Amino acid sequence: VEDEERLLEVIKQAAMEGALVLYTLADPNMAESANQACQLWGVQCANILAPTTAAIATHLGVNPSGIPRGKAPLTKEYFRRIDAIEFTMKHDDGALPQNLHRADIVLVGVSRTGKTPLSIYLAQKGYKVSNVPVVMGVPLPPYLFEVDQDKIFGLTINPVVLQAIRKARVKTLGFSGNSSTNYSRMDHVKEELEHCSRIFAQNPRWPVI
Template sequence: MNKPPARLSIYFNVHLVSDSTGETLNAIQRAACAQFQNVQPLEHNYYLVRSERQLERVMREIEAAPGVVWYTISDENLRSKLEAFCRERGVSTLPVLDASVAMLGRHLGVSANRVVAGQHALDDDYFDRMEAINFTLAHDDGQNVDGLRNADVILLGVSRTSKTPTSVYLANRKVKAGNIPLVPGVPLPAFVEELGPRGPLIVGLKISAERLVQIRRQRLISLQEDEHTIYADEAAVRDEVTQANRLFQRNRWKTIDVSRRSVEETAAAILNLLNERNAQS
């Protein structure tokens, strides 16, 4: 019997806008997308959005790559601006906590306080998490590389291997994570290869060339750019991946294949590596 043709994956942009850590948004978005077969969300994450200037950057990103917007923002002024902006452009939005807060308010007979990040108690655990998040945001995508000596984890990988969302996820687990992109022709900071066993845990994020070409082409399409560039050229990507893998192997760094892993799965594997390392020390 002839098998029905395989259904092509559907790619779409998902913008997650939060005035807190984005943990709630990420969990709900992934749970929702898991209910659809062959659906691949292209995540755009914006955390700690608490000013109009930050929101303006978010709105520019949404305009450049339209899709759907899920948000948790308590400030009424920022909420109104985001909703009006999206409504004018026909972009679907969902304030993911509103229905739950409204239902609880009706049940309790009281009004919600609309406290930013109200789910986080101001204890040592909270401040440790905020410290990790601030560190991660300051050391994202190759920024402030010298400060990475104080990281718990350094992630290395070519473009589009989910370095940033994985770093932020780890930060929500109180792990100071930084990441450095591996760019063809750009040498890795020399000190990284000199870090000893007592330095940060270095993890290489591996990915198959075929999967990477697919992700990059979809990314270019979402940005309305030419998908037939060297950035997504199959031969160039294959060489880029090969060079990254050789770097990982030469330094005997731990690696994780993210070709078919979710960010949560990648982060969980890294947390396991950290736990193993701590148990041996």
């Protein structure tokens, strides 16, 4: 609801239908208008935002601004972040490697080293991120070595932690411990990490995190 006229229309409709009105209006003037209109037309209502706002304001020792966040202007920075998030989601887990040159950051690592969560986090900061999985027996895409090597970062992880993460993943997928593949076996986990470390050593311009 953007203005008082529309607010009154909604409350009047609620009165005609015998409906309950729950509102979360940050603007105190709009909230008061809603309360008065509900009383006037006999509509049961509740300002469900007010108690929470008051508690937070008291705890922090500040006064609420009363300005709805929805009215904040859509800036260039906002659209840059949206564009970055869309790019990152489309280029997850090695997808569209021919577009690696368009990424601001490229993350490389074995499965379950946190490539996707970190990619999304960075995208929310406005960076376009691609991530490339390291899989034994599968060559890395040639595009990876054609882009600016200074924007590539390697991800590694403690093998014990990685095994625990992979075991949880296998369980989530519905596989029993006995039927799980090499994916979560410690010897395989260590072998993958060692393979990945050799790749990082061959590419010293990639910082390893």
